[in-house]
Amino acid sequence: MSVFLQKLTIKDWILFNELNIWNNMILIKLGGSIITNKEKPLSARRKTIEKIVKYLKKINEPMIIVHGGGSFGHYWSVKYDMHTKPMIYNMHGVSVVKNSMIELNKIILDIFLKNNLNPYCLPPTDFMVGNKPCIKKIKEIEKMAKADLIPITFGDALWQRNKKTYILSGDKIMTYLAEILKPKLTIFALNEDGLYSDLKSKKLIREMIKEKPTMLENKMDVTGGMARKVEEATKIAKIGIKVFFVNGNKPERIVKAVKNSKFEGTVFRGKRNG
Ligand code: IP8
Numbered sequence: 001m002s003v004f005l006q007k008l009t010i011k012d013w014i015l016f017n018e019l020n021i022w023n024n025m026i027l028i029k030l031g032g033s034i035i036t037n038k039e040k041p042l043s044a045r046r047k048t049i050e051k052i053v054k055y056l057k058k059i060n061e062p063m064i065i066v067h068g069g070g071s072f073g074h075y076w077s078v079k080y081d082m083h084t085k086p087m088i089y090n091m092h093g094v095s096v097v098k099n100s101m102i103e104l105n106k107i108i109l110d111i112f113l114k115n116n117l118n119p120y121c122l123p124p125t126d127f128m129v130g131n132k133p134c135i136k137k138i139k140e141i142e143k144m145a146k147a148d149l150i151p152i153t154f155g156d157a158l159w160q161r162n163k164k165t166y167i168l169s170g171d172k173i174m175t176y177l178a179e180i181l182k183p184k185l186t187i188f189a190l191n192e193d194g195l196y197s198d199l200k201s202k203k204l205i206r207e208m209i210k211e212k213p214t215m216l217e218n219k220m221d222v223t224g225g226m227a228r229k230v231e232e233a234t235k236i237a238k239i240g241i242k243v244f245f246v247n248g249n250k251p252e253r254i255v256k257a258v259k260n261s262k263f264e265g266t267v268f269r270g271k272r273n274g
Contacts, residue, residue, distance in 0.1 A: 032070025189248030194266030
């Protein structure tokens with residue numbers, strides 16, 4: 001046993017266990033704006049996805065991937081006026097949104113497969129009941145990732161109950177998975193370098209402490225865009241897990257974030273209250 005381990009008190013062991021400090025799992029969100037052409041309905045950025053996947057291959061840790069809707073799911077959600085609030089929406093809309101997400105998910109799965117990785121399609125209905133995550137099922141996803149599969153889930157149109165449905169954001173899925181699995185770190189791959197304190201000069205916020213980032217409102221995004229990401233990242237950091245916002249167009253930065261080398265982007269340091 002190393003000297004470090006010998007010196008741990010029982011309190012340290014309990015805290016480490018609670019935080020699942022030994023977990024080497026990585027949680028990665030591929031934002032809709034990086035994997036699709038947001039201005040062109042139903043168009044995937046295949047070359048960018050390929051490049052990201054080539055870099056993900058360099059990561060030798062279990063990982064779970066979540067992806068957003070971009071010009072697939074959001075395009076149809078806007079058309080059918082569907083939102084995150086559970087309500088009675090047009091059922092044909094629910095069907096069309098869901099179908100477009102399956103289509104985007106398939107494009108991503110195929111690219112992972114082509115690169116000799118082991119993606120595993122995981123629609124959120126596999127671990128959500130209504131709007132609640134199912135802990136038991138989510139713990140199995142971790143086992144799959146540790147057995148060399150790469151579970152790939154996504155934001156989706158979900159059934160709540162009594163004819164009510166809602167749009168579940170991939171960013172929210174990130175928080176559910178982080179809360180239950182306590183991964184080593186979480187990464188949001190964006191179409192930007194990170195968060196900016198000033199949108200004009202693109203002054204990068206390297207570490208989110210108390211700074212207020214400036215963000216554009218996107219009317220084609222029904223789940224809250226960058227503001228939603230910041231909200232979920234703040235929740236994840238509060239559990240004690242580090243969150244990185246990185247530019248997915250430069251996927252070497254994803255690898256650097258994982259390998260803990262000099263990092264370019266915005267970091268939310270994992271801090272617990274109290
Ligand atoms: O882009 C939304 O997921 P997000 C998915 O992660 C749909 O917020 C169906 C619009």
